[in-house]
Amino acid sequence: MTLGFAEIALPVPMRGHFDYLLPEGMVPCIGARVLVPFGRRKLVGIVMRCKSASDMPTDKLRAVETLLDEEAVLSQLFLDWLNWASQYYQHPLGDILFTALPVNLRKGLTQDALQKAWQLTDKGQQCDPQDLKRAAKQQALLIALKPGPQLHQTLSEHYSAAIFRALEEKDLIEAANLAVAAKLDWPEHISLAEQPRPNLEQSLAISAIAHQNETFRCFLLEGVTGSGKTEVYLQAIEPLLRQGKQVLILVPEIGLTPQTVRRFQLRFGLDVGILHSGLTDNERMQVWRQARSGELGIVIGTRSAIFTPMKSPGMIIVDEEHDGSYKQQDGWRYHARDMAVVRARLENIPLLLGSATPSLESLNNALTGKYQHLLLRQRAGQAKPVQHKLLDLKGQQLEFGLTRGMRQRIQAHLQQGNQVMLFINRRGYAPALICHQCGFVEECHSCDRSYTLHRSLNKLQCHHCSDAKPIPHACAQCGASPMQPVGMGTEQLEQGIASLFPGYQAARIDSDSARGKQKLHQLLEDINQGKHQLLIGTQILAKGHHFPNVSLVVILDVDGALFSADYRAAEKLAQLITQVAGRAGRAHIQGELWLQTHHPSHPLLQDLLNNGYQHFARLALKERRFAALPPFSYQALFRAESNHAAQAHDFLLQVRQLLSPGPEMAAIGPIPALMEKRQGRYRMQLLLQSQQRTGIQQQLNRLMGQIEKLPLANKVRWSLDMDPQDFT
């Protein structure tokens, strides 16, 4: 039986595969790439199956043009994994497969590592070396190439450029590319650096993992900030690395600092593969290739690194597993942590999730015994727990958002030679510009939100779309001048700090000042070398950084987040506060956290401060259970956007009418998104919620095809988000 047909997955927004004819003699393996005609284009596709017949009439089928791979780019295990994802996320498999591949492979470039080499031409093959006896070097090179092509790098140790040129001009040799063999001997070169002796809780965690590191198992390592989670990772992976097994470590987007990478490099004396958004396509391709061939023992990367293949997988680690950056927020909206769970199960390897502030989803899995729960309750080494305090802002005189008492505290910490961190979650100079005469506010018309004033850029900028405009000299409504900034952002605080604490250097760390990876790394480096005494920053500062000299952390204003319509807001705020606080007192000095608020008796703040995140999270889980919210129910969110609010609304209404809400699945909406308008488009949502995953899945399996065919489906921008994290 000849397999004359192939099912090909293509990166197009359509479900299902496409049948193509296989030319005589072409026998692709499953998971290999092919080049196929599609409409008037040529597309790279993935072979999903070869078969002896097609349901399509043969004369309607087109043929595969080129087979691009001898070896599959996606293993059967990856195909199974991504197939699962396609069903779970209700997203076309073609798009998922291509998301999982490095850009070079999506474009059809070769998967092999090629190095420049030389080989004989036909003429060179026939040439008798005796003919070259008057040019000894040329003769030697010709003889050296008789057995077959050789790498330029090796040859160039013996032959000069002139020799190559001479033979090339005589048409005896030509340049070629040779695949390089993988170097797999790294386990022999592990040289373990000095390591701290694990404390009791760390030892328990390390040995619990060591006991079950041969099969699938999920661990949740819940350890307070600075408790030495990274040390647990390091010691837990050592035995695996020694056996030649590879480890994939996911870190949050802004947590991937040279400090982190260096820690892994130095401990084992090995090369570490690094994957983040700042790499070129070729750099990514190289890490992908080296991980797949087994050349890299350790790969550290952000969200999409979860798609890195490994020849001998040993373990996957997801650090700061609660972090929002693991969720992809457009296109295929996967959650890298959840993808990791399924991958680890298929690969039959352990998965280690770590956080000081675990997500309520993972915590629930640990508390119900689905995951093995490992606890680190104490800070490692000499570090003491951070003291948490609330400062009531009511009726207080503020200078640059700081009370007099707070300014004195800061001064005291600075005088002791320590660093102080001021956290404010708002970049720019001021979040709005208002007219003092008539109350007019400069607003972005595409988003109906106020522009942020950026003094350093000398512009007004909308933080919800990319719109920017010059700072007006007078009010556009009444003509009175000038407009007044209201509220405070990082830029203003930086300016204020310079006048309040002369003689000390301040560093501002937000996405404006730290644009580009290098700049952030430089800033972090400077901070750790003590070039700055005052650190002002946004979210970026909160993530996993180790600042041993910071003794005081002040969160200028937490009130905005206390009264949000999003049920996840409390969890996110508690995580943020705990993580920010965790930057203080990480070495020998006592750390202190101050929260400034107008609502010091707010139950969330009280619980967090008196009892810590662990207590807060367990209480929050009870509330979620009571309210039947995730993780005690499952959600899927349809989003629709359009220039016409009615179209977005009507599309979701039609979706709702197709679905049959009932006791097993509730549908809420269509309702406007928390941010109703952005970039000129109106935004609506339809939320599905069910006690069982299958309640939602079954209906969507049945209906996605019909939903895609609704007449409005082509008129509005819409998407489906499984397990939505964000309702803005």
Ligand SMILES: Nc1ncnc2c1ncn2[C@@H]1O[C@H](COP(=O)(O)OP(=O)(O)OP(=O)(O)O)[C@@H](O)[C@H]1O
């Ligand atoms: N057993 C130990 N003895 C002494 N020092 C330790 C020990 N374990 C870890 N440390 C040190 O304590 C500091 C904090 O450890 P580590 O960075 O591993 O904590 P973490 O829990 O990953 O931190 P976070 O989640 O807050 O970023 C590091 O400087 C580390 O070298």
Ligand SMILES: [Zn+2]
């Ligand atoms: Zn805007």
